[in-house]
Amino acid sequence: MTTLSDAYRNAPLLPHHIIPLDFDSVKHVPESHSWENSDSGLLIRIQPQPPESLPIIDLADPSALNLVGQACQTWGMFQVTNHGISSALLRDVEYETGRFFSLPAKEKTKALRSPGGASGYGVARITPFFNKFMWHEGFTIVESPVDHAREVWPHAYQRFCEVMEEYQKKMKELAERLLVLILKYLGLPGEPHDLHWLPHPTSDDPFRPASCTALQLNYYPSCPNPAQAMGLAPHTDSFLLTILHQVNGTHGGLEVLKDGAGWVRVVPTEGALLVNVGDMLRIMSNDLFPSVLHRVVVDKTRHRMSLAYFYGPPMDHRLSPILAGGAPVRFRPVTVREYIEMKAKNLDDALSRVRVRS
Numbered sequence: 001m002t003t004l005s006d007a008y009r010n011a012p013l014l015p016h017h018i019i020p021l022d023f024d025s026v027k028h029v030p031e032s033h034s035w036e037n038s039d040s041g042l043l044i045r046i047q048p049q050p051p052e053s054l055p056i057i058d059l060a061d062p063s064a065l066n067l068v069g070q071a072c073q074t075w076g077m078f079q080v081t082n083h084g085i086s087s088a089l090l091r092d093v094e095y096e097t098g099r100f101f102s103l104p105a106k107e108k109t110k111a112l113r114s115p116g117g118a119s120g121y122g123v124a125r126i127t128p129f130f131n132k133f134m135w136h137e138g139f140t141i142v143e144s145p146v147d148h149a150r151e152v153w154p155h156a157y158q159r160f161c162e163v164m165e166e167y168q169k170k171m172k173e174l175a176e177r178l179l180v181l182i183l184k185y186l187g188l189p190g191e192p193h194d195l196h197w198l199p200h201p202t203s204d205d206p207f208r209p210a211s212c213t214a215l216q217l218n219y220y221p222s223c224p225n226p227a228q229a230m231g232l233a234p235h236t237d238s239f240l241l242t243i244l245h246q247v248n249g250t251h252g253g254l255e256v257l258k259d260g261a262g263w264v265r266v267v268p269t270e271g272a273l274l275v276n277v278g279d280m281l282r283i284m285s286n287d288l289f290p291s292v293l294h295r296v297v298v299d300k301t302r303h304r305m306s307l308a309y310f311y312g313p314p315m316d317h318r319l320s321p322i323l324a325g326g327a328p329v330r331f332r333p334v335t336v337r338e339y340i341e342m343k344a345k346n347l348d349d350a351l352s353r354v355r356v357r358s
């Protein structure tokens with residue numbers, strides 16, 4: 001079986017593209033982290049637009065299928081309520097995430113991601129594509145975090161692992177529930193032969209191949225000069241769907257690039273989870289659903305945390321557009337593994353490399 005690390009092995013990172021700055025030790029934004037006069041500096045300016053609120057969809061609503069489909073088509077992003085994730089579990093993951101990031105830098109680097117690996121502590125994977133560093137620390141979990149958690153807490157790693165594993169289990173159920181709706185909306189025919197990795201409504205296959213998933217814990221320290229810094233640089237997510245939980249959601253920080261309007265702030269709704277379309281779903285929808293560019297801005301006094309769960313098909317699955325009614329094909333087939341490798345090497349160009357030119 002191929003894993004996420006196999007896909008990343010061919011695009012290893014340099015050490016300075018793994019180890020985050022010790023943010024506790026700085027009083028000013030260092031040159032390495034100042035985007036003000038860099039190519040992407042223009043991007044930082046906060047737009048005067050009022051904050052946008054994304055559609056909020058109640059999953060218990062009988063018309064959820066259409067609402068979800070419409071939101072994917074217009075925004076590529078929406079919020080869900082009645083999502084089945086208990087507030088107790090959310091509180092537990094928040095607590096454990098905070099417990100990790102509040103450790104001294106020296107302790108956190110014990111869980112450092114290896115150069116060719118996918119999991120562990122470090123800067124965002126997209127860092128090498130920008131000439132400035134982000135005001136951000138991440139901890140990527142692929143399946144079980146036990147190996148890294150043990151390095152950090154040799155005797156007290158269990159609670160962290162239990163909570164993160166339970167959260168991933170619940171996230172997977174939610175992601176699959178959403179995908180079944182979305183694929184129905186796209187007009188998937190009755191017996192999807194090559195989609196046997198999705199749960200079947202009536203007969204669940206015990207030999208169903210494992211989907212490719214990851215959980216990313218994000219930490220954005222407070223920043224002495226937010227106008228100079230970038231929390232997370234503009235990117236689209238790679239997998240089918242991302243489900244985002246914003247800790248203490250009320251103050252936000254996430255922004256999306258909206259046609260004609262520039263960067264607009266997304267206001268989180270308490271208790272709702274945010275879902276966004278990734279590149280792989282864009283391919284499957286034959287470009288009907290946009291995978292929107294988003295970024296994170298930081299705050300002068302408050303740090304921010306978020307948990308992003310990424311759900312994709314199994315590594316060896318061949319992605320191709322689902323075509324309802326003879327539309328021209330916009331993307332050529334590509335396996336999940338190939339796409340992840342392309343993205344690791346080319347970032348934003350990855351999608352255009354699978355696009356069929358007309």
Ligand SMILES: C=C1C[C@]23C[C@H]1CC[C@H]2[C@@]12CCC[C@@](C)(C(=O)O1)[C@H]2[C@@H]3C(=O)O
Nearest residue numbers: 124125126140214216235237238239310
């Ligand atoms: C399973 C995934 C999805 C990854 C890569 C890998 C683990 C971490 C994810 C993120 C999280 C932060 C933004 C992003 C752009 C990044 O730099 O790392 C994401 C990326 C992607 O969606 O491509």
Ligand SMILES: O=C(O)CCC(=O)C(=O)O
Nearest residue numbers: 216218237254296306308
């Ligand atoms: O922290 C956020 O709000 C967004 C995180 C994100 O975009 C990601 O992890 O891919």
Ligand SMILES: [Fe+2]
Nearest residue numbers: 235236237294
């Ligand atoms: Fe993202």
